[in-house]
Amino acid sequence: MIHHHLILRVVTKLVVGAIMLFAFYVQFHGDFSPGGGFQAGVIMAVAFIIYGIVFGLKTVKEVLPPWFVHKLVAAGVLIYAGTGVYAMMMGFDFLDYDALQPNYPVGGQHWGLLLVEFGVGVTVTGVMIAIYYAFAGRVPRIKDEWW
């Protein structure tokens, strides 16, 4: 484990929670203010990345294991596409969110936006963290023997 400066470690621990909270705000308040799944996903990933930078890759991998990150990458797309498939099964068009609450379409649209943006956020979080793990976990040089 890397031992960075004490102030850096304490401040990181304080800030990580706030970053995650802000990510959730951007995620679920995206209908009302700037933001949405893409931005929230990146911010959520940043919380883990900053933790990894300060406390080391091994520590952050214990908090959020790579296999779980890989599941997140696929889960988001499934949530998004699943919303569309559900609409089809209810007899509406693909991704027509009216299907989620047929007697009150506006409410259905709200549910649709929420679900779809959540799917986007999950995938973006997963991909960003997975890319960070892949980059940070690499050994410095590619040796000839590996090929």
Next chain:
Amino acid sequence: MIENIIYLILFAMLFATAIAIVRIDQLFPVVILSGVFSLLSALLFVTLDAVDVAFTEAAVGAGISTVLMLGTIALTRPVDRKPERRSFLPLMIVTIVGLTLIYGTLDMPSFGDINAPAQAYLYPEFFAQSPKDIDVPNVVTAILASYRGFDTLGEVVVVFTAGIGVLLLLSGLSLRKDDGGEE
């Protein structure tokens, strides 16, 4: 008036950052400066009232890509290697491509043109319909996730594919390292 001054200052700073990025040999400052470049363009997007885009630019451009570039520097060398001989071919290609791009912008409608195709079709309908259909204050989200839901699904799949690609390329190597490295 005041907006024009802000545009001028921001563009001047963008230009200065770009020149600095080209001039500096040390790659660490270059990465930090590219983060600065992203933040400056995010400010420009805010002045243009495109807050959603600015948000993305600040989070992805200044945040994630800076971290990834720093990770890349850690894997390679921190100093830019000078080419042994100067060749004018790259400069020529850059000039020609730049001139072509500028030529391409001549056909574009001028900034804030109310008759621009982007303003004239579809978007007035979206703005008129969205309070009735979807009724969320942020019309950008309504357009992105509902009217253009299929496009956004495509974007998510692109992000997904990019992630899978990076995993396939980079994690495979680290797996071999875990096996003991020498085969």
